[in-house]
Amino acid sequence: MTARLALAGVHTHIGSYHILQGVDFDAPAGATTMLLGRNGAGKTTCLRTIMGLWRPSRGTIALGEATLSGLPASAIARAGVAYVPETMAVFADLTVRENLMLAAREGPLDERRLDWIFGFFPTLKRFWLSRAGSLSGGQKQMVSIARAIVEPRRLLLIDEPTKGLAPAIVGGLIDCLNEIKRLGATMVVVEQNFRVAREVGDFVRVMDNGRIVHAGPMAEFVADEALQARLIGLSLDSHQ
């Protein structure tokens, strides 16, 4: 179930732009790796490349023994990878229930798993049969995250999960991410909210100009304010 993600020399071109310029990093199995960096550093492109939504022009991506690079996104998803984009990516015309049913590829929705999800996001139970398009931004984000965890996954790629969420809900989300980690999933999370990054992350990888410029344990990164200032321009504490 648990698997290590490894990227080696990954390059991604979007049109004439060379976005990822040789990304090397690993996300240890069963741990949460935070991907940090300034805007435009290539974090989202990195997640989308792992998911197969952009095809890498060079380099390899592997999850455990399986090579992901070169596979279409559908095959990568079937290999146990789930992706939560930053854009509140729900299917607006479908109900909350139908959104989750789509993600449950193994069979019918597991009632116990649903109760577990409702524990983190009670709002979803309330609007279970509502059109997802009629929900607020934060509620859509919850649907998007719930869809990724409706079945156990080997790797979760989550892009700015707290974006648009009220502070009261962020606590539930942190609990949720920690619980998913406890259940054995490997996670790579892009996050601008450093309180979340610190509470959820075990490891940190910092990107700049399409490359990894720092890799190490989160605890070390949190303790070194000079490093934070040098790599991402601001200290973690100033973002709380």
Add this chain to the structure above:
Amino acid sequence: MILSGRPPRGRTLQALVIAVTLALALAPFLFPGVKPLNVAAKVCVYALLGASYDLLLGYAGMVSFAHVMFFGVGSYGVGLALYGLGPSWGAVALGLAAGLAVSTLLALAIGLFSLRVQAIFFTMVTLAVSYAFNVLASQLDWLTGGEDGRSFRVPEILQPGFRLIDREAFGVALGGRQVSYYLVLVGCVVVFLALLRIVNSPFGRVLEAIRENPFRAEALGYRIVFHRTLATCLAAAGATFAGALNALWLRYVGPDTALAGSIQIATLVVVVIGGMGTLYGAILGAALFVVAQNYLQTLLGAVSTAAGDAGLPLLPGLFHPDRWLLWLGLLFILAVYFAPAGLVGALSREDDTTP
């Protein structure tokens, strides 16, 4: 159960769908004339043709110009089988099976060839293939009868001279015409319910997801080309059934009744007026369009005469029966403007629990 757990939403909409369905079911007794029965049969055929097109346009978000070609394949399949093999049910079954096989293969080829790239390429390919098929049907004179088409005999029970019972029922003599009508009606209802089942299955949900955002659907593990190609094949099969039933009703097959571009446009109008992505919209759209197409001229004639009798200037010319297409176009524009989601969209009850 029979409606796959998805009845029409909203009382007005339910009442309208029930009223149209009842009117179609009782048409031979309510409207016993030749023209009204012909109109009712056409409504059935267009409802099925529209519903199958809605699977592509409304659910999968794909614009196809080849739908009329699949309709034509069904028509020619049954028509040519009956023409060549004589009036038997075996010929009908063989023609239908051949039509379905050809349609499915063509849809599969179009889908696999064009759906790997952008959706606009699919649209262009369907246009080209449809045009080529139309030319082919006209050129293969020895087989299809060319521009003249083929008239053929149908099994005895469907022939106009056939008498089902000697006595009249509710003042109507039950004969081959009525049996033919009910064959068309039942055939359309069965295939419509099958389409309803398809769009309300998990496959239908995936199609809607792909329509909304193909990349997002792919990131959930769904193969876009596979699902779109399957939708193309299923829609083609629905159109083939509609074409086969239409040929049985007309006892004739030719480019004008099976492959004309006007049929494709009418199908699009039926789906848009009724409401895309609803299936029930095809029933209402077909009823409105076919009735308007057949009776607008009569109505305009009456208005024109009345205006002339009253000595009003301009109006007799404006409402002249020959201008029916202008008025139909105007009605279509108004329908799209005031009900962009179609009749079903306008009449549906929003029963969400909106936060």
